Amino acid sequence: MIQGQYVCSHRPLGKIDASIGTMLTKRSKRWPDHPVMAYRAEDDTYRHVTWSEFYENMASLAAYLYSRGIRKGDRLAVFSRNSYQMLVWEMAVTSMGAITVPIFAGYDVDNAGYILKHAEPKALFVDDETRLEKVKQTGTLSSIPLIMTLQDLGYERITDHFEGGNLGDFANMIAAVNPGDVCFIQYTSGTTGNPKGVMLTHRNIMSQRKGMSQVWDIPYKSRFLSYLPWHHSFGGLFERFAGLYHGATIYLEDSFGKDLKRLLHNWTEAKPTHFFSVPKIYIALVTEAKASREIHDTIFHPGLKFVFTAAAPLPKDCGEYFKTQKVPVVEGWGLTETSPLITFTTLGEERTTETVGTPIAGCEILLTEDDEILTRGPNIMKGYYKDKERTDKIIDHMGWLHTGDLGELVDDGLKIVCRVDNLFKLSNGEKVSSMLVENAMTIKSQWVQHALAVGAGKDFVGALVFLNHPNLKRWSEKTGKDLTSGWEIAQDKDLQKLVASEITENMTDFQPKYMRVKSFVIIPKDLTIEAGDLTPTMKVKRHIILDKYQEWWEALYNPAENPDKKPYIVNLQ
Numbered sequence: 001m002i003q004g005q006y007v008c009s010h011r012p013l014g015k016i017d018a019s020i021g022t023m024l025t026k027r028s029k030r031w032p033d034h035p036v037m038a039y040r041a042e043d044d045t046y047r048h049v050t051w052s053e054f055y056e057n058m059a060s061l062a063a064y065l066y067s068r069g070i071r072k073g074d075r076l077a078v079f080s081r082n083s084y085q086m087l088v089w090e091m092a093v094t095s096m097g098a099i100t101v102p103i104f105a106g107y108d109v110d111n112a113g114y115i116l117k118h119a120e121p122k123a124l125f126v127d128d129e130t131r132l133e134k135v136k137q138t139g140t141l142s143s144i145p146l147i148m149t150l151q152d153l154g155y156e157r158i159t160d161h162f163e164g165g166n167l168g169d170f171a172n173m174i175a176a177v178n179p180g181d182v183c184f185i186q187y188t189s190g191t192t193g194n195p196k197g198v199m200l201t202h203r204n205i206m207s208q209r210k211g212m213s214q215v216w217d218i219p220y221k222s223r224f225l226s227y228l229p230w231h232h233s234f235g236g237l238f239e240r241f242a243g244l245y246h247g248a249t250i251y252l253e254d255s256f257g258k259d260l261k262r263l264l265h266n267w268t269e270a271k272p273t274h275f276f277s278v279p280k281i282y283i284a285l286v287t288e289a290k291a292s293r294e295i296h297d298t299i300f301h302p303g304l305k306f307v308f309t310a311a312a313p314l315p316k317d318c319g320e321y322f323k324t325q326k327v328p329v330v331e332g333w334g335l336t337e338t339s340p341l342i343t344f345t346t347l348g349e350e351r352t353t354e355t356v357g358t359p360i361a362g363c364e365i366l367l368t369e370d371d372e373i374l375t376r377g378p379n380i381m382k383g384y385y386k387d388k389e390r391t392d393k394i395i396d397h398m399g400w401l402h403t404g405d406l407g408e409l410v411d412d413g414l415k416i417v418c419r420v421d422n423l424f425k426l427s428n429g430e431k432v433s434s435m436l437v438e439n440a441m442t443i444k445s446q447w448v449q450h451a452l453a454v455g456a457g458k459d460f461v462g463a464l465v466f467l468n469h470p471n472l473k474r475w476s477e478k479t480g481k482d483l484t485s486g487w488e489i490a491q492d493k494d495l496q497k498l499v500a501s502e503i504t505e506n507m508t509d510f511q512p513k514y515m516r517v518k519s520f521v522i523i524p525k526d527l528t529i530e531a532g533d534l535t536p537t538m539k540v541k542r543h544i545i546l547d548k549y550q551e552w553w554e555a556l557y558n559p560a561e562n563p564d565k566k567p568y569i570v571n572l573q
Contacts, residue, residue, distance in 0.1 A: 013362035021095030021174035072097030080127035113138030189535030197385030207378035211361035227253035233340035424456035
């Protein structure tokens with residue numbers, strides 16, 4: 001018996017929809033003429049698609065897939081950026097009882113090949129020639145019976161090309177789906193090895209929506225401006241299904257969060273009532289709002305009801321700015337394995353920056369004696385695809401999923417401390433959360449793109465620093481500073497002072513003091529997904545980077561023995 005602190009939601013979950021297809025059928029009948037989605041057409045205007053069009057497109061595609069031998073339980077992959085076609089593909093696939101396997105659109109040949117070989121899909125939708133060429137290079141093309149492209153699924157061609165779908169046949173497919181059937185194999189980012197295929201069921205997805213509907217007010221005809229990638233649980237499972245469930249129109253943000261100017265242009269047209277994002281984007285929006293009254297009025301228009309943040313803590317001053325504009329900030333926490341939400345902060349209640357809220361309806365949380373967070377409920381995955389050993393390791397015999405995160409239960413809810421494998425001790429025995437240190441260094445930073453805290457068994461906390469090169473280029477142009485490339489940039493005294501000053505400022509109030517960085521070295525290399533440094537969600541693969549730059553972080557602790565590296569080491573006082 002596991003001993004520890006326990007908490008659960010006081011809200012009963014109640015009855016949930018039997019499947020994704022059941023939910024979509026109800027919504028299409030309730031809102032036939034309301035737009036389910038808006039995407040940029042060739043003339044750069046938003047093209048709206050109604051629920052009735054969307055449902056007919058799903059039925060047509062499902063009929064075609066059935067005619068090509070696709071049946072309930074088959075796996076169908078999608079290698080695409082967010083698009084209307086991707087929405088039709090995934091919702092048709094899951095509604096007919098098959099399983100969708102989304103692949104990150106930016107994956108290289110090796111990563112895409114791993115998933116295709118592991119999942120063994122019977123069909124694949126690819127949205128452009130670049131990704132199709134990657135599939136060819138994986139050597140899996142001949143093993144996939146059906147390949148479909150954007151030309152096959154162009155909006156005007158879905159119904160015409162497949163000669164329409166019998167709605168009665170589609171309804172029969174939907175009726176044959178059970179709540180416990182797998183609908184998604186959502187591959188994790190793979191921070192500690194190959195991606196794991198998380199098997200999620202219809203009950204997993206629908207329980208989340210029912211639980212959140214009890215506490216959220218997302219009226220019919222709300223508007224989402226959506227950029228979060230659908231291969232990932234935050235965008236594909238949480239935000240997207242929130243829009244579908246509540247009848248919000250999902251406006252696709254066609255810069256995918258990469259171009260703030262374009263995002264603001266899309267914001268002007270969509271006028272989102274709700275926005276889902278990560279702290280970096282909120283910080284950028286607040287910075288622009290403070291600098292321009294026009295941009296401020298664009299962002300904080302009267303219809304903006306609330307924003308949702310996840311993935312990392314939102315800086316207190318950023319959250320306070322939203323509060324002064326009377327726009328609530330809602331925060332959530334969870335894992336792909338929990339489909340994805342475990343806890344959330346409640347609308348209408350005072351939010352604190354230290355906690356991620358209380359459990360969603362039906363969900364239980366248990367803290368072990370070692371402070372690891374365990375959770376149990378209808379949101380827990382069925383298991384890892386083709387990996388019983390890993391499944392049995394993360395879900396125990398009592399149904400508790402071991403999250404691998406350390407936490408505390410406080411008055412305001414759950415507080416996340418660190419990943420179990422990212423906690424280390426200094427030589428004096430004090431515990432250091434690398435996650436908290438790295439967040440303090442990067443979330444509000446102009447100059448630091450990524451940071452890794454080090455110091456296991458050492459006297460102090462050090463760090464490897466990876467620069468934000470676009471911002472530094474603008475700084476050098478503005479100041480007339482001629483920044484050289486390569487390792488010479490890492491020993492430039494002016495740059496070292498610039499970065500050191502910012503790190504010192506960002507950690508001024510950081511507690512406890514022993515976790516503040518005392519020494520760092522700049523690594524003048526970009527971390528990329530292609531090089532295997534980052535996951536698709538831009539998380540640093542810690543063990544890979546620490547191995548790659550071991551001699552550099554070790555030099556922080558014995559500079560006298562590394563005279564060649566001494567010019568690169570920056571000490572903070």
